[in-house]
Amino acid sequence: MARLFGTDGVRGLANVDITAELALNLSVAAAHILGRDARAAGRKPKAVVGRDPRASGEFLSAAVVAGLASAGVDVHDVGVLPTPAIAFLTADMDAHFGVMLSASHNAMPDNGIKFFAQGGHKLADAVEDVIAAAMGNGWERPVGAEVGRVHANRAGQARYVAHLLATLPNRIEGLKVVIDAAHGAASAVSPEVFRLAGADVFEIGADPDGLNINDGYGSTHLDHLKAAVIGRGADLGIAHDGDADRCLAVDAQGVEIDGDQIMGILAVAMKERGALADDTLVATVMSNLGLLQAMEREGITVKQTGVGDRYVLEELRRSGHSLGGEQSGHVIMLDHCTTGDGVLTGLMLAARVQQTGRSLAELGQVMTRMPQVLINVRGVDKARVDSDPGVRSAVEAAEVELAGSGRVLLRKSGTEPLVRVMVEAATHDRAQTVADRLVLVVQERLLL
Numbered sequence: 009m010a011r012l013f014g015t016d017g018v019r020g021l022a023n024v025d026i027t028a029e030l031a032l033n034l035s036v037a038a039a040h041i042l043g044r045d046a047r048a049a050g051r052k053p054k055a056v057v058g059r060d061p062r063a064s065g066e067f068l069s070a071a072v073v074a075g076l077a078s079a080g081v082d083v084h085d086v087g088v089l090p091t092p093a094i095a096f097l098t099a100d101m102d103a104h105f106g107v108m109l110s111a112s113h114n115a116m117p118d119n120g121i122k123f124f125a126q127g128g129h130k131l132a133d134a135v136e137d138v139i140a141a142a143m144g145n146g147w148e149r150p151v152g153a154e155v156g157r158v159h160a161n162r163a164g165q166a167r168y169v170a171h172l173l174a175t176l177p178n179r180i181e182g183l184k185v186v187i188d189a190a191h192g193a194a195s196a197v198s199p200e201v202f203r204l205a206g207a208d209v210f211e212i213g214a215d216p217d218g219l220n221i222n223d224g225y226g227s228t229h230l231d232h233l234k235a236a237v238i239g240r241g242a243d244l245g246i247a248h249d250g251d252a253d254r255c256l257a258v259d260a261q262g263v264e265i266d267g268d269q270i271m272g273i274l275a276v277a278m279k280e281r282g283a284l285a286d287d288t289l290v291a292t293v294m295s296n297l298g299l300l301q302a303m304e305r306e307g308i309t310v311k312q313t314g315v316g317d318r319y320v321l322e323e324l325r326r327s328g329h330s331l332g333g334e335q336s337g338h339v340i341m342l343d344h345c346t347t348g349d350g351v352l353t354g355l356m357l358a359a360r361v362q363q364t365g366r367s368l369a370e371l372g373q374v375m376t377r378m379p380q381v382l383i384n385v386r387g388v389d390k391a392r393v394d395s396d397p398g399v400r401s402a403v404e405a406a407e408v409e410l411a412g413s414g415r416v417l418l419r420k421s422g423t424e425p426l427v428r429v430m431v432e433a434a435t436h437d438r439a440q441t442v443a444d445r446l447v448l449v450v451q452e453r454l455l456l
Contacts, residue, residue: 013136015316015422017122019111022064026119028071035075035107037142038123041135042105043081045126052156053081056101058094058164059109060193060251063218064119069109072121076107077156078149086164088216090193090252092349093168095128099346100167110193110251113228116221128346129325130318165197172201172352175344177281180358181206186245186258187354188233189214190226194252198351202246205355210240222249227256227337227350234262244361244368246354253317254337255350257357259369267337268299270357272374274339275308275331277360283330283343284308290323290332292316293417297432302375315419317348378414379436381443385427388454390420393427402449406431406442414439418446427454 012018018034020026043053055076059065069085076083081104086097091108098106106124114120123131123139131139150156185207189195195214202209212232213225225232227247237245237258245258257265265273271289278284288309291299295312303310311327313319317338324332324342333339338348345352361368393399399418406416414433421428429446433439 011137012140013133015318016112017120019114019118019120021117022062022068022119026064026068026121028067031068031071031121032075033143034121034139035072036079036147037139037145038105038107039076039079039081040147041139041142042123042125043079046104052154053104054084054101055081056084056086056094056097056103056106056164058086058089058097058107060221061088061191061195061216061218062111062116062119062221062250065109066218068119068121072107072109073158077158079147079156080150080154081156083156083158084161085158086161088193089164089168090197090349090351091122092253092345092347092352093164093197095124095347096168096171096345097164098124098126099128100171108251112251112253113222113226113249116219116223124346130321130347169197169201169204172355173204175352176205176355176359178359178363179206180355180362183207183244183358183362184240184242185209185358186233186236186240186242187211187214188225188236188245188247189252190222190248190250191216191220192222192226192248192250192252194248194351198246198248198252198354201351201355202358205358207358210236210242212236226250227254230256230258230264233258238262244358246357248350248354249337252350253348255339255353255357256337257354257368259372260367261369263369265368265372266377267333267335267339268296268377269372269375270337270339270353271295271331271333272299272302273360273371274341274356275303276306276374277356277363278331279306279308285328285330288327288329290320290327290329292320292334294430295335296375296380297378297415298375306374316422321347378432379434379439380430380432381436381439383429383443383447384421385429385447385450386425387456388427388450389456390425390427390454392454393418393420393450396453398453399449402446406446410442416442416446418450
C-alpha cells in the first residue's frame with residue numbers, strides 16, 4: 009500500500025486526491041496523536057492553522073479546523089501566511105502542533121496538508137505513519153465545554169514580521185529590491201518586511217486572487233523578475249514559491265543566483281561572524297559539485313543528505329549545525345527558524361550585499377557552477393528506479409565515464425510521479441549526452 013505522506017506532507021489534486029473528507033479525517037487523527045501529551049497533562053490541545061491563498065485552501069482549511077475542533081483542539085486560524093510563519097507561530101504561541109495547507113510550488117489545482125510538531129518542527133516519518141494509521145479509528149467525541157474553540161487570529165503576521173526583523177545582522181537601508189511573491193503566501197509579508205528593514209521595494213507577483221498562485225511568477229518562473237530587476241535598475245531580486253519556504257535570487261544584470269550560491273554566500277558570511285556552527289554546511293546530494301569545491305577552499309565542511317529539506321533539517325538538529333539547504337532555494341538557518349524560510353533567506357542575502365558593499369553578482373562568484381543537466385522523466389514506475397538492474401548498470405557505466413570530472417544522480421521525486429535524472433560534467437554538452445542516454449534507459453526499463 010502506498011504511503012499517504014510524501015516528503016513534504018500529503019499532496020495531490022485538490023477535491024480529487026485532497027478532499028474535504030480526507031482533510032477532516034486526517035486532522036482528527038492528527039488531533040489524537042499530536043495532542044496526546046496535552047491531554048495526558050490535563051490540558052486541551054492547541055493548534056495553529058494557516059494556508060496559502062489558493063482557492064481550494066478555503067474549503068480545505070475549513071475542514072481541517074472543523075476536524076480539529078470536533079476532536080477537542082483549540083484552533084488559532086491565522087489565515088494566509090507562509091509555511092515558515094506557521095512553523096514559527098507554532099513555537100511562538102506554545103501550540104501543541106501546527107497545520108499548513110499548501111502545495112508549495114505546484115500549480116493552483118493542487119493542494120496539500122503538512123503538520124508541525126510542538127516547537128514548529130516537521131514530523132518524523134514514523135509519526136506521520138502513526139497518524140495515517142489512526143485515520144478511521146473509533147473515538148470518543150468530546151461534548152459541551154470539551155469541544156475545541158476556533159479563534160480567527162490575525163496577529164500572526166505582525167509577530168512573524170517582528171521575528172524576521174530581529175534576526176537581521178544589519179539593516180538594508182537604501183537597497184533597491186524587487187520581490188516576486190508568486191501570487192502566494194508571502195505576497196503581503198515579504199514586501200512589508202523588506203520595507204521595514206530599509207529597502208526600496210518594488211513588488212511583482214504579489215496580487216493573489218486564489219487562482220494565480222505560481223502562474224508564471226515565483227521561484228520556478230524567473231523571467232518576470234529578471235526583467236523587473238533590469239527595468240527598475242534594482243540591486244537584486246528575490247523570488248519565493250507559493251508557500252515562501254524557498255528563495256532564489258537575481259543579480260542586477262538579471263542573472264539567476266541559485267540555492268547553492270545563496271548557501272555559499274551565507275555560509276561564508278556566517279563563518280566570518282562566528283555563527284556557522286563547526287564551520288559546516290549541510291546540503292543534499294543534489295547540490296552542485298562546484299559548491300563542495302568552493303566550500304573546501306573557504307575552510308567549510310559540507311555534509312550531504314538525501315534530497316528533501318526535511319532530511320537537511322534532521323541532520324542539522326542531530327549534529328547541531330546551523331546552516332543547510334537545497335539547490336532549489338530551501339535554506340534553513342536553525343538559529344532563527346525550524347524550516348526553510350524564503351523571506352528570511354532573502355533578507356539575509358540582502359543584508360550581506362549591504363554589509364560588504366559588493367554586488368550580488370560578485371558575491372555569487374564564491375562558487376563556479378559545474379555544468380548540470382536535470383531531466384524529469386514522467387510516465388515511468390518511479391518505485392523501481394533504485395532496484396532495476398538495467399538502470400543500475402547504466403548509472404554505474406556513466407559514473408565510470410565521468411570519474412573525477414562529474415557525477416550522476418537518479419532519484420524518484422517525493423512529491424510528483426516522476427524520476428529525476430541529474431548529470432554534472434566538465435561541459436554542458438557532455439552532461440547532456442550522458443543524461444539523454446540515461447533517460448532512454450529509464451524510459452525503456454521503467455515504462456508504465
